[in-house]
Amino acid sequence: MTGKKLNVRTMAEWAAEGKTPEILFWVGCAGSFDSRAQKVTKAFCKVLQQAGIEFGILGTEESCTGDPARRAGNEFIFQMLALQNIQTLNAYDVKKIVTACPHCFNTIKNEYPELGGNYDVIHHTQLLKELIEEGRIKVGEGEKSLKMTYHDSCYLGRINGEFEAPRKVIEALNADFKEMKRSRRNGLCCGAGGAQMFKEDEPGNKRVNTERVEEALELNPDVIVANCPFCITMLSDGLKEKDKQEDVMIYDLSELIVHNNKW
Amino acid sequence: MEIGQIVFVVVLLLTFGFAFKKYKELISTIFLAKPVKVDGPVFERLKNMLLVAFGQKKMFQNFLPAIFHLFIYVAFLITQIKLIEIILDGVTGSHRIFAEPLGGFYTFVVSSIEILSVLAFVATLIFLWRRNLLKIPRFNKAEMTSWPKLDANIILFGELVLLFGIFSYNGADIVLQQRGMEGYPDTGPLAVSAWAGPILFGGLEAEALMAWERAGWWIHILAVLGFIVYLPYSKHLHIFFAFPNTYLAKLKPRGAMENMPEIMEEVKSMMGLAPEGDIATDMDEIPEFGAKDIFDLDRINLLNAYSCTECGRCTAACPANLTGKKLSPRKILMDIRDRSEEVMQKLKSGNSEYIREDLRESAKKLSPENFDDGKSLFDYISQEELHACTTCNACVEACPVLIDPLEPILKMRRYEILTQSSGPADWTPMFTSLENNGSPWQMSDARDAWTEEDED
Numbered sequence: 001m002t003g004k005k006l007n008v009r010t011m012a013e014w015a016a017e018g019k020t021p022e023i024l025f026w027v028g029c030a031g032s033f034d035s036r037a038q039k040v041t042k043a044f045c046k047v048l049q050q051a052g053i054e055f056g057i058l059g060t061e062e063s064c065t066g067d068p069a070r071r072a073g074n075e076f077i078f079q080m081l082a083l084q085n086i087q088t089l090n091a092y093d094v095k096k097i098v099t100a101c102p103h104c105f106n107t108i109k110n111e112y113p114e115l116g117g118n119y120d121v122i123h124h125t126q127l128l129k130e131l132i133e134e135g136r137i138k139v140g141e142g143e144k145s146l147k148m149t150y151h152d153s154c155y156l157g158r159i160n161g162e163f164e165a166p167r168k169v170i171e172a173l174n175a176d177f178k179e180m181k182r183s184r185r186n187g188l189c190c191g192a193g194g195a196q197m198f199k200e201d202e203p204g205n206k207r208v209n210t211e212r213v214e215e216a217l218e219l220n221p222d223v224i225v226a227n228c229p230f231c232i233t234m235l236s237d238g239l240k241e242k243d244k245q246e247d248v249m250i251y252d253l254s255e256l257i258v259h260n261n262k263w
Numbered sequence: 264m265e266i267g268q269i270v271f272v273v274v275l276l277l278t279f280g281f282a283f284k285k286y287k288e289l290i291s292t293i294f295l296a297k298p299v300k301v302d303g304p305v306f307e308r309l310k311n312m313l314l315v316a317f318g319q320k321k322m323f324q325n326f327l328p329a330i331f332h333l334f335i336y337v338a339f340l341i342t343q344i345k346l347i348e349i350i351l352d353g354v355t356g357s358h359r360i361f362a363e364p365l366g367g368f369y370t371f372v373v374s375s376i377e378i379l380s381v382l383a384f385v386a387t388l389i390f391l392w393r394r395n396l397l398k399i400p401r402f403n404k405a406e407m408t409s410w411p412k413l414d415a416n417i418i419l420f421g422e423l424v425l426l427f428g429i430f431s432y433n434g435a436d437i438v439l440q441q442r443g444m445e446g447y448p449d450t451g452p453l454a455v456s457a458w459a460g461p462i463l464f465g466g467l468e469a470e471a472l473m474a475w476e477r478a479g480w481w482i483h484i485l486a487v488l489g490f491i492v493y494l495p496y497s498k499h500l501h502i503f504f505a506f507p508n509t510y511l512a513k514l515k516p517r518g519a520m521e522n523m524p525e526i527m528e529e530v531k532s533m534m535g536l537a538p539e540g541d542i543a544t545d546m547d548e549i550p551e552f553g554a555k556d557i558f559d560l561d562r563i564n565l566l567n568a569y570s571c572t573e574c575g576r577c578t579a580a581c582p583a584n585l586t587g588k589k590l591s592p593r594k595i596l597m598d599i600r601d602r603s604e605e606v607m608q609k610l611k612s613g614n615s616e617y618i619r620e621d622l623r624e625s626a627k628k629l630s631p632e633n634f635d636d637g638k639s640l641f642d643y644i645s646q647e648e649l650h651a652c653t654t655c656n657a658c659v660e661a662c663p664v665l666i667d668p669l670e671p672i673l674k675m676r677r678y679e680i681l682t683q684s685s686g687p688a689d690w691t692p693m694f695t696s697l698e699n700n701g702s703p704w705q706m707s708d709a710r711d712a713w714t715e716e717d718e719d
Binding site for chain 2: 008027041042057068079080081106107189192195197204207210
């Protein structure tokens with residue numbers, strides 16, 4: 001085998017052995033390239049490995065799902081990326097996909113079927129919930145004094161209606177959890193969606209992430225839990241602006257599970 | 264036939280004639296946009312209409328306004344039952360034609376109307392106070408200029424007039440009944456007028472009472488007919504349009520943008536995924552993609568615009584608007600409606616200067632197909648507004664009547680990018696990188712380089 005330190009195998013490597021893993025982990029662009037999101041990717045891989053789940057990644061065969069292109073209005077680039085991805089996924093006869101990015105999750109789940117890509121797609125927080133409920137991963141005592149709040153990403157929450165799974169995992173982590181004023185269906189955007197991540201803000205009197213971070217800081221939390229690499233970036237920027245990056249941490253649930261288990 | 268009857272019949276016919284013409288025009292305006300295939304389970308659609316429009320389910324996310332709105336709405340609905348009698352009385356010259364035959368049931372129906380009317384009266388006063396004296400941000404945004412504000416107040420004022428009519432009509436009548444006047448059949452003890460009537464009108468002479476009763480009756484019916492005529496010009500059209508709008512609301516998953524099959528086929532053939540020679544798209548004429556004007560939107564988008572009552576719940580929830588950006592989802596809908604009205608009025612004028620320049624010679628008549636007034640939705644909605652949207656769907660979630668303000672925004676973005684090749688300069692490197700590297704960032708590392716790194 002290749003000397004990969006993390007022992008993560010690509011679909012091509014699985015296929016070379018004539019095997020198919022039970023699930024494909026769709027890493028996404030942020031999870032692959034963004035140094036903060038890479039940590040989430042690695043933590044999630046660790047959780048999968050600890051739970052004994054056989055998974056593969058597409059590696060260099062993966063491309064952007066096309067979400068930012070489509071929402072910016074560039075349907076040509078979206079179709080190019082999407083059709084190429086679907087071709088790859090279908091070639092490996094992929095049935096089940098898990099991803100740590102709600103944008104990838106939404107596009108593959110809701111937009112690929114019309115283009116010929118039909119898969120059972122879940123967001124990693126949904127898988128984490130299942131693994132905990134089935135006892136396949138254990139969560140220890142937790143820290144009751146740890147003040148925690150949760151930021152609903154638009155694309156997992158309001159758009160795909162998943163509010164409970166991440167909250168169930170948080171519950172299992174046994175921290176001092178409080179909701180922000182705007183949560184669930186009324187959760188406030190971090191400001192990154194619709195390809196805003198890749199452009200400067202339009203003129204206004206505040207950045208959206210600043211507004212959101214101010215709301216979170218009212219709770220004086222130690223940890224803000226997020227489920228989206230872009231939310232993590234936006235909220236981190238907001239915290240830096242408030243000079244709170246040392247006091248408040250932003251984590252993905254898989255990181256908290258790894259931390260809890262001291263893996 | 265008395266003069267009153269003749270006047271009534273003439274007014275009634277004029278109103279219905281005008282209303283028929285105007286509502287037909289509204290529907291033709293909506294039909295200027297692209298047709299939409301309405302499929303999916305009828306049951307689901309009926310459920311949406313019953314729960315959301317009839318049952319006002321989404322209003323109740325905001326309890327107090329929902330309750331007061333419900334008073335006005337239910338009062339409005341059941342007052343319409345009474346309208347049958349008013350019209351029959353007006354045409355035949357009878358007086359309370361149903362009072363005797365229905366007996367106790369008549370008392371019950373009219374009493375219910377009275378109780379709801381009192382609640383509606385309270386609600387109307389609260390709404391007037393809230394709209395004009397309380398500084399509620401969503402009622403005072405940039406797009407709430409003089410006409411939208413006046414429109415809201417006209418209807419609330421109209422409601423007060425209507426209620427004034429109802430209680431004069433019933434109150435004076437009760438006193439006349441108590442005095443045993445001939446021609447005033449027993450209505451039984453009406454819930455409000457039975458005690459309020461004598462207090463308000465008890466001191467009046469019979470003639471004055473009769474005048475009040477008649478005036479109340481006329482005010483009531485004229486206010487109702489006035490509403491019918493006024494609604495097509497007003498945001499209050501939602502009282503009718505909320506029903507088709509919720510029934511026809513698209514059932515696709517919220518996160519799925521509308522597919523563009525013509526581009527999909529083109530890309531498939533480029534990638535060798537489609538059989539050769541089977542390509543429907545003819546690239547000789549450069550096609551226009553996305554929406555530039557109302558003709559490029561679909562009929563649901565336009566129906567949405569006409570169903571909007573400018574309540575501003577969408578704008579109040581919009582992260583861009585909350586942080587001072589120019590985008591307001593409500594304004595997008597108001598702009599679409601205003602532009603639709605403009606196009607329809609110009610089409611109706613038949614003026615040949617609105618015929619597309621290259622067709623002006625050959626075309627005989629101005630029609631939607633050759634229409635070009637040199638303007639478009641982009642004269643109403645700026646690029647700055649379109650570029651501020653995060654597609655977070657808060658506006659979609661917030662709308663009590665299932666309007667989707669997001670779809671037209673994204674269709675206009677498509678026009679900008681695909682047809683005009685413009686758009687935010689920051690997006691150009693993103694597009695280039697997506698095309699060349701399959702990632703929005705230009706990265707030198709391989710996509711799986713992280714697998715070679717140390718654990719964190």
